[in-house]
Amino acid sequence: MLVVTGASGQLGRLVIASLLDSVPAGEIVAAVRDPAKVQDLAARGVQVRQADYDRPDTLAAAFAGADKVLLVSSNAVGQRVPQHRAVIDAAKAAGARLIAYTSLLHADTSPLPLAAEHKETEALLHASGVPFVLLRNGWYTENYLGAVEPALQHGALLGGAGTGRIASAARADYAAAAAAVLAARDDQAGKVYELAGDDAYTLAELAAEIARQSGRSLAYRDLPRHEYKAVLLQIGLPEGLAELVSGSDAGAAQGGLFDDGRQLSKLIGRPTTPLAASVATALE
Numbered sequence: 001m002l003v004v005t006g007a008s009g010q011l012g013r014l015v016i017a018s019l020l021d022s023v024p025a026g027e028i029v030a031a032v033r034d035p036a037k038v039q040d041l042a043a044r045g046v047q048v049r050q051a052d053y054d055r056p057d058t059l060a061a062a063f064a065g066a067d068k069v070l071l072v073s074s075n076a077v078g079q080r081v082p083q084h085r086a087v088i089d090a091a092k093a094a095g096a097r098l099i100a101y102t103s104l105l106h107a108d109t110s111p112l113p114l115a116a117e118h119k120e121t122e123a124l125l126h127a128s129g130v131p132f133v134l135l136r137n138g139w140y141t142e143n144y145l146g147a148v149e150p151a152l153q154h155g156a157l158l159g160g161a162g163t164g165r166i167a168s169a170a171r172a173d174y175a176a177a178a179a180a181v182l183a184a185r186d187d188q189a190g191k192v193y194e195l196a197g198d199d200a201y202t203l204a205e206l207a208a209e210i211a212r213q214s215g216r217s218l219a220y221r222d223l224p225r226h227e228y229k230a231v232l233l234q235i236g237l238p239e240g241l242a243e244l245v246s247g248s249d250a251g252a253a254q255g256g257l258f259d260d261g262r263q264l265s266k267l268i269g270r271p272t273t274p275l276a277a278s279v280a281t282a283l284e
Contacts, residue, residue: 014175
């Protein structure tokens with residue numbers, strides 16, 4: 001039995017879609033806070049169980065019979081550690097043979113502010129005694145492409161990553177990797193996958209690619225971290241999110257989103273989605 005937490009989210013849904021290519025639906029559990037959001041999966045034969053990271057009492061039933069559990073990291077930044085601890089404890093109590101965790105690229109050395117909670121979660125996994133595998137995900141290309149339309153409207157893509165190279169990949173690439181690890185017949189325990197795109201780019205190069213495909217003028221404007229955060233606050237981002245986004249770009253400027261090991265494409269058995277293809281999708 002393969003349990004995917006956060007299965008109603010963007011990554012979790014893609015993981016289950018990928019699993020369904022090789023695993024019988026009845027052997028997959030979609031563990032979600034609100035089962036009503038994944039009735040389409042239930043209609044395909046996937047087991048749907050309620051699992052709320054903030055309600056540990058829901059996790060025992062959700063993980064009953066679990067052989068492997070994919071812990072998709074929570075999106076509640078600042079609250080992740082207790083939430084992840086609850087999932088790890090429940091998986092251990094259920095007798096799971098493997099926990100796969102979606103961590104952060106080079107979490108142990110990353111300059112990104114996001115790394116702290118991932119490092120703490122990795123420490124919890126080490127202490128749990130449950131066999132585990134780390135899926136240290138790099139950046140989703142989609143993280144930057146959400147800004148395409150407003151950038152084109154203003155003629156500038158704003159950021160604070162300097163000349164840092166970003167080896168991002170499409171969310172679907174990372175989902176395929178998680179599915180491959182869950183469905184693998186060989187033992188995955190103890191493995192650490194540093195997952196990133198085959199190719200890397202600067203934000204200036206991203207702006208140039210958007211301009212090329214859209215036929216519109218677009219320049220990259222690099223800002224100091226405090227100025228970029230101020231802009232994000234001005235356009236309506238909450239304080240915590242503005243700090244996270246500006247801090248992530250600052251980490252990218254230090255090389256925090258770069259890796260050239262190509263472990264992701266090796267794991268999924270195909271090249272990662274090219275930047276040009278992701279930009280084309282964003283411009284549709």
